[in-house]
Amino acid sequence: MAAVHKSMFSSEDELLALTKRLVQMNSIVNTEGENVIAHSIYTYLASLAYFQENPTHLAIVQTEDDELERCNVLAFVKGEKMKNNRAVVLMGHMDTVGVDDFNQEQDYAFSPDEWMNYLRSGKLDLPKPIKAQASSDDWLFGRGVLDMKSGLAANLYLISYYAKHPEELDGNLLLLAECDEEDSSHGVLSALKTLKQWKKEHDFHYAAVVNSDFVAPLYKGDPHRYVYKGTVGKLLPSFFVTGAETHVGAPFEGLDPNFLIAELTKQISYNLDLCNEALGETTMPPVSLKQTDLKPVYTVQTALSAFAYYNFFTHSWTPEEVLEKLRGQAENAFESAVAQYTERYQAYCQMHGYPVESLPWKTRVFTYEEMDKMLTALHGDAYTSHMAAFKHDLMYDETLDGRMYAARVIEEAWKWMEDKRPAIFVFYTSLYSPRVKMGEETEDEQILADALEQGVKHVQQSYDHPIVIKHFFPYISDMSFVAMSDGMDDIEAYKRNNPAWGTKLYVAYEDVNDLNIPVINIGPYGMDAHKKYERMEITYSMKVVPNLIDHVVHEVLRKGKRG
The missing domain is CATH 3.40.630.10 (Zn peptidases)
Structure with missing residues (x-):
C-alpha cells in the first residue's frame, strides 16, 4: 500500500x-x-x-x-x-x-492556460493577492x-x-x-x-x-x-404575505404587504439567533434570496400580496423546528410592523388635527399545512378538487420555477379564505x-x-x-x-408544508434513507x-x-x- x-x-x-x-x-x-x-x-x-x-x-x-x-x-x-x-x-x-x-473575457473561461497568460499580461487591474497567485506556478484559474x-x-x-x-x-x-x-x-x-x-x-x-x-x-x-x-442542511423557507389594498392617496386605509415583508426581511436576514450550532460548529445566518410583491402591472393601488424566501442552513434542526422558529420570527415582524404603522398613523393624525381611530390590524401567522387543513375543513371536496386541478394546469406554465409555482398555489388557496385580514403564511419551496x-x-x-x-x-x-x-x-x-440525519417523519413535515410537493417537486427521499x-x-x-x-x-x-x-x-x- x-x-x-x-x-x-x-x-x-x-x-x-x-x-x-x-x-x-x-x-x-x-x-x-x-x-x-x-x-x-x-x-x-x-x-x-x-x-x-x-x-x-x-x-x-x-x-x-x-x-x-x-x-x-x-x-x-x-x-x-x-x-x-x-x-x-x-x-x-x-x-x-x-x-x-x-x-x-468569456472566451478564456474554459481555457486555463490561455486565461493564465492573459491574467499575467497586465491587461486587467487585478487585486494584489490574485495577481500574485496568477503569477505563481502553484495556482490554476478558470471556470x-x-x-x-x-x-x-x-x-x-x-x-x-x-x-x-x-x-x-x-x-x-x-x-x-x-x-x-x-x-x-x-x-x-x-x-x-x-x-x-x-x-x-x-x-x-x-x-x-x-x-x-x-x-x-x-x-x-x-x-x-x-x-x-x-x-450542512439547506432549506428555503418562504413567506406569502397578504395586505389590505388601498389607493395610494389614502395609505392609512389599508396595509401594504410590502411594509410587512420588509420588516420580515429585517427580522430574518443576518439574524444570529437563527444560526444552528451543533458539535461546536455554527451555520451561517439566513439571508434573503428573493423579495417581491405579486402585483403584475403598475396601478395606484397598493399590492394585494407579497412573497419572499430565504436561504436557511441547518446542522441539527429539523424542517419542522425551523418552520416553528420562523413562525415566531414572522409573528415578531408582524407585531413590529403594526406598531410602527400605528405610531406613524397617530403622528400623521396629530400633524393634521384628525381624530385617531383604532386600527384593525392584528398579528396573523399560519403555516401552509394549517392553512390547507383549515380550508379543507371549511370547503371539503370543492376546495381540494379545485386546488388539484389548479396545480395540474399550473404545471403547463413554463415561466414558473418551483419557487414561484409554490407561491401561485398558495395565492390561489388564499382566495378560499373567508377571513381576508392581512396575514403571513410560512411554507417551503424548492427541494430540501x-x-x-x-x-x-x-x-x-x-x-x-x-x-x-x-x-x-x-x-x-x-x-x-x-x-x-x-x-x-x-x-x-x-x-x-x-445520507441524512433526519428521520422520514421529519421529511413528511417538510412535504406537508411545501405547496409544490407531488406536482412541480418530488424527491425520493426514501432512496436516500435506504442507502444512508x-x-x-x-x-x-x-x-x-x-x-x-x-x-x-x-x-x-x-x-x-x-x-x-x-x-x-x-x-x-x-x-x-x-x-
Missing part, C-alpha cells in the same frame, strides 16, 4: 493535465455541455482494458424525472487483493455554473478548476489506477460522476437507483462515500485546509438538502472517521499548511442525497468558486487530495465486516 501512495504523489502532472482537459469541456449546468462531458468520461473509461473485459462495470445512465436529457457516469472496480463486499463510492459532479461573470473538476479529476485518476491495478485493491471502488449538482441535483437523485441496483446485484456493502467538492478559507488570512465529516451528521454511532462511521484522522496525519507530513477535520461541509452539495452511507468531503483547495477569478492551489489539490482519498479508501475497505 505504501508503494501506491508514492505513485499517487508522482501523479501531479497527469492529474493537472486531466483537470485542464475537463475544464476545457464547457459543461455549464442545464446545457448540452453536461452530455458532452458525460460521454467523454464514459468513452475514456470504456477504453481501459478492465472495462472492456467487464463492460457491465461501467454505465452511462440518463437522469429520471428530468426536463432535460443528461446523464451520470458510474463505474466500479472489484479489487483482487482481498476480495470482499465492502465498497467505497468516489463522488464528484461534472457541471459548472455559467460564465456571465467573465464579461468580455470549474475548483468547483469541482480538479476533484473529479482525482476521482477519475483513482478509479483508472485501480482498473489497471485491481490486485492492489481490497474490496470494491466505485465512481459516481453526476450531472446537475449546481441546480436541482437530478444527477445524484437518479444515481441512487443505479447504486441500489448494483448493491443488490453485487451484494455491495456501501461503507463510505468520499465526495470531492471544493474547500476554501473560512475567513481572510485563514491558513487551514479543511476536510469535512458530513454536511438534508443535513448529515457523520458521527461514530455505527461501525462504518467509526471506521471512516478513524481512516480520515489517520489519513490527515499521513499526508500532513508532506504538506506545510495545517489540515483540519470539521463536522459540517458549509456549502450546499450532493452529499445531502447519499457515511459521507465525508475531501476536495481541492482554492478561492472564489462561482466567481470570475475562480482558482485552485495545485500542490494541495493535485498531491494531497488524491493521496488522502487513497489512504481513506484503503483503510475503509480493509476493515469492518466483510462478505
Whole structure:
C-alpha cells in the first residue's frame, strides 16, 4: 500500500493535465455541455482494458424525472487483493455554473492556460493577492478548476489506477460522476437507483462515500485546509404575505404587504439567533434570496400580496423546528410592523388635527399545512378538487420555477379564505438538502472517521499548511442525497408544508434513507468558486487530495465486516 501512495504523489502532472482537459469541456449546468462531458468520461473509461473485459462495470445512465436529457457516469472496480463486499463510492459532479461573470473575457473561461497568460499580461487591474497567485506556478484559474473538476479529476485518476491495478485493491471502488449538482441535483437523485441496483446485484456493502467538492478559507488570512465529516442542511423557507389594498392617496386605509415583508426581511436576514450550532460548529445566518410583491402591472393601488424566501442552513434542526422558529420570527415582524404603522398613523393624525381611530390590524401567522387543513375543513371536496386541478394546469406554465409555482398555489388557496385580514403564511419551496451528521454511532462511521484522522496525519507530513477535520461541509452539495440525519417523519413535515410537493417537486427521499452511507468531503483547495477569478492551489489539490482519498479508501475497505 505504501508503494501506491508514492505513485499517487508522482501523479501531479497527469492529474493537472486531466483537470485542464475537463475544464476545457464547457459543461455549464442545464446545457448540452453536461452530455458532452458525460460521454467523454464514459468513452475514456470504456477504453481501459478492465472495462472492456467487464463492460457491465461501467454505465452511462440518463437522469429520471428530468426536463432535460443528461446523464451520470458510474463505474466500479472489484479489487483482487482481498476480495470482499465492502465498497467505497468516489463522488464528484461534472457541471459548472455559467460564465456571465467573465464579461468580455468569456472566451478564456474554459481555457486555463490561455486565461493564465492573459491574467499575467497586465491587461486587467487585478487585486494584489490574485495577481500574485496568477503569477505563481502553484495556482490554476478558470471556470470549474475548483468547483469541482480538479476533484473529479482525482476521482477519475483513482478509479483508472485501480482498473489497471485491481490486485492492489481490497474490496470494491466505485465512481459516481453526476450531472446537475449546481441546480436541482437530478444527477445524484437518479444515481441512487443505479447504486441500489448494483448493491443488490453485487451484494455491495456501501461503507463510505468520499465526495470531492471544493474547500476554501473560512475567513481572510485563514491558513487551514479543511476536510469535512458530513454536511450542512439547506432549506428555503418562504413567506406569502397578504395586505389590505388601498389607493395610494389614502395609505392609512389599508396595509401594504410590502411594509410587512420588509420588516420580515429585517427580522430574518443576518439574524444570529437563527444560526444552528451543533458539535461546536455554527451555520451561517439566513439571508434573503428573493423579495417581491405579486402585483403584475403598475396601478395606484397598493399590492394585494407579497412573497419572499430565504436561504436557511441547518446542522441539527429539523424542517419542522425551523418552520416553528420562523413562525415566531414572522409573528415578531408582524407585531413590529403594526406598531410602527400605528405610531406613524397617530403622528400623521396629530400633524393634521384628525381624530385617531383604532386600527384593525392584528398579528396573523399560519403555516401552509394549517392553512390547507383549515380550508379543507371549511370547503371539503370543492376546495381540494379545485386546488388539484389548479396545480395540474399550473404545471403547463413554463415561466414558473418551483419557487414561484409554490407561491401561485398558495395565492390561489388564499382566495378560499373567508377571513381576508392581512396575514403571513410560512411554507417551503424548492427541494430540501438534508443535513448529515457523520458521527461514530455505527461501525462504518467509526471506521471512516478513524481512516480520515489517520489519513490527515499521513499526508500532513508532506504538506506545510495545517489540515483540519470539521463536522459540517458549509456549502450546499450532493452529499445531502447519499445520507441524512433526519428521520422520514421529519421529511413528511417538510412535504406537508411545501405547496409544490407531488406536482412541480418530488424527491425520493426514501432512496436516500435506504442507502444512508457515511459521507465525508475531501476536495481541492482554492478561492472564489462561482466567481470570475475562480482558482485552485495545485500542490494541495493535485498531491494531497488524491493521496488522502487513497489512504481513506484503503483503510475503509480493509476493515469492518466483510462478505
